[in-house]
Amino acid sequence: MLLRPTRIVFLLVAAYGLYLLHEFLFSSSTESPTGPRGPHFHIPPSRLSIQYPFKKNGIGKDEAKAEAVKKVMERTWRLYKEKAWGADEIRPVSGERKNTRNGWGASIVDSMTTAAVMGLTDVFADQYDWVVNQVDFSHAEGLVDPFETTIRYVGALVSAVDLLEAKVIKAPSKSYRKDILHQAQILADKLGPAFDTPTGMMWPRVNFEENKGVDSDGGRKESTSVHLARAGSHWLEYSTLSHLTGNPIYLKNSTKAWDWLVYNRKEETWPGIIESPKSIWTGASMGNTRTLGAPDDSHYEYLIKAHLLWPNKYSTKHHAKRWVQAMESAHKHLASKSAKTSPSNIFLLSFSRHRYENYMGHLACFAGGNLLLGAKYLSRPDLFEFGEGIIAGCRYAYDATDSQIGPETWGWEPDEPKEGTADFQKPVTAPQKDFFKAKGIWPTNVNYPLRPEVVESYFYGWRITGEQKYRDWAWDAFNAIVKASEAEWGYSEVSDVTRLRIDKTDNLSNSCESFWSAETLMYLYLIFAEPELCSLDEWVFNTEAHPLRRRL
Template sequence: MIARRSRVFVAFLLALSFYFFHQAFFSNPGSKGFDFVIPNGNNRIQYPFKEKFKGITANARDVEKAEAVKRVMKRTWKFYKERAWGYDEIRPVTGAHRNSRNGWGATIIDSMTTTAIMGLSDIFADQYDWVVNRVDFNKAEGLVDPFETTIRYLGALVSTVDLLEAGLIPPPSPTFRKDILKQAKTLADNLGPVFDTPTGMMWPRINFTEARGMDMYGRRHQHVEVHLARAGSHWLEYSTLSHLTGDGVYLENSTKAWDCLVFNRRGEPWPGILESPRSIWTGLPVGTTRTLGAPDDSHYEYLIKAHLLRPNHSTKHHAKRWYQAMTSAQKYLASITKSQTDPHTFLLSYSKGRYENNMGHLTCFIGGNLLLGAKYLSQPSLFKFGEALIEGCRHSYVSMPSKVGPEGWSWMPRESHLRPPHFPGPITLPQKEMYEKTGIWLTAENYNLRPEVVESYFYGWRITGDEKYRRWAWEAFEAIVKATEAEWGYSEVDDVTEVRKEGNLRDTSESFWSAETLKYLYLIFEDPELCSLDEWVFNTEAHPLKRRL
């Protein structure tokens, strides 16, 4: 009798466990309508350019424009090597230099994949020598940011191995794989203590000297919080490192660090979209912000890319979570401007029970990400949503006098059901004048050499084959070069409403200018088979990683 009761009790526990598992993963409101089969990596993503251009004189490669982008890359590198070699960045107005990424030569390493893709063998040889023989990842200037270090440095190193093994550029040494991976492992091992938390989520900073995770100010305590991008933008890089080295610890650490977000056990009012920031001690939200923009953006970007990189049973859940988040964004965050003649689609944010009608340049990655995931998952509604967001981001460019987009802007939402029902409008006279003319007004006038808009053009061109995306990219390229060109390179701009005004350059040029912005522009005009989306996944710093199909 006792044995029978035990069996009944065990059966009851198993049934209860199955119920909660089912509720957590399959009965989420966001999964309604999720009745399609997630592919096993075999869905074609990229437009069939070979078939389109077969037998006609036109070509999917625009040599003249690709070479124009390459010349800007060469000029960028020339002045960096002359004036700032070994430092993280050049100051393009004064020709000085600065270290902003721990003094490891961020511009050298972050742009390695760009020079490899462009076939710039001489420059790549210098970069390779720096990586293999010069840089010391055992020492760091100041506290190390694991997020930026992973996407810029570690991402560049593992991507370079993939690119060299794919034959994109002749390797400078027959031992390139061993030599680069030795440095990548050194860096990853020194970053290892950032995973030392109860949840496995990464500390915001690490002290290399003490080999201890820290908060952003170098302190250790139990009230540290991180936003979603920091918590969930490492899996692609660590997964690739584990594959290349055969050491699974990197993938294991990264998977555990991301799991409390990917397999969130708490209720989600908007399925797939999480509240932020989160405690690294508990994994629970300590804030109320819900946004696809900074500082949460690349968590959502990586959900679909994780499955594309390694399409297996485990990462199918990541693809599902991406679908949930994008469907929720379409339902809860999409906003159309009030303009009757020229409406545009943007993304709201939500915090403390209120919508915020602000969007930033960083958020403009999402249009391309939507095209990528929607094409792969065969979701036409999400695809159209992505196209609309790309057009909205283009409007932020073409409506400016410089034709370069700002860091941030606002608009008056058409939707009447949102809270607050009456959004704050433009305040200053210039804001009011711009709103009357363009339907938006600026909240941040600067341009920081960012890639997100041309990144979405890249996905638009590669996935649809629509020439408008190449046309838009060329417009952006010409405007950006005109606005940012300085004596010693290309600089951030103070005010995009000014056209080459004296003193309008900030004398700053982060490494993503050559790592991302120029790479995406070049790939738009080069042969589309170069880094095809059917074979490669780009990390959030535009480093291509080989898909493991």
């Protein structure tokens, strides 16, 4: 049967439209038309192996240690469910409920992927039922933080779909894909006004009642600015959501800020490292902070991970290039050897208010593992060595304290000056001076809020090199953390890592963020689990440790 010319035209237009949608979603996401035309370095094949060949070398699961981590997760879940079900957190000393993430049950949703990876079928079933049948993401307690909500909630939901489709855990329902993605889209749609700025950099908060982006106080000031982690840490989650749903709006929103972050055409003092914070109205720098630590950390983390997630997209090759620039600049300008530790350790300086600061935070310890990941993939032995040095330095911060847990922040004496810095900071209090004399570093903030970054880097060290020391260090950290943090109703932030606790309530801050079960226990378990579980050759972890399948 012959088709009429009008029908032929309609079919051609429809086919071309589908082609453009496919290209937008799965080939070359939104790019700056005047941006750089691609990297000037070798990009390896997408199937290049990142992970150490464990199976070939007869290395598998450490059953006893993996089971020990799993038991801590099971206890965490059981006590939370008993005393604080539906709340964002439990207060682990008192057993009280606490809402810090808008009352959507952050501890339930954020730990979904940990339960899946550990094979905790009953726990996952409870979490799935909460997500699908009980939580209402269209209403929120208070203003919503789009950064934290994206990495914890949206990241968990899309990761859960990926894990279920990979059959990592048995699906509680045949309709799991539709049901979970329905909830993910409700939440992502409500977060959409966060991107309603001239630059696409997110508002610090979203008012769900009025459906508009706002400042942290609910207003809309022309002076509003954001740091890089907030501006640049949502592409992994939203590109995955667009892929899973076929709706390009989430990917489109997450690329709006690229002109000021990835395709930045302004001259950079240190190539690849951007001054922050940034104006959400103009994209101009509102300060001169340059750091791999908070509050800019995950922007740099996501540059290489964007490319690993979608290695065949043209645009993400530029992400990889920017990551290399940033890490080369960090190596040149921020790496600092300690003068008083033996052996000399590598720590990361920050630059702020026109001077270097010789303080490093626990959050910055992610950089060691991130360097190993990118350097292995891009064949950069110099950056790989840099990453190993940072991991060893963070390990030293743990080894230096009585609790064997690193402090939230610490200082050290650099072995050489930096241009423009007459004097580095020194220990001030008597305890700091005594600690420095004994260990060559000094804590500037002695608490430990159950953070994952050090064991996260051990995870990458283990999975990429296969060196037993990373498993050993992880086991030391696990035992030290459990010993210091165990409370009647779970595991608590430690008040002071420089001393040992006296009794079961001593030295605890009665707080437990959802990243304890979402990240810290996830990475610890994966270090001792079967190495092929969530292999780095097949998965990329978002900044909340939610595994996303690589789109190879």
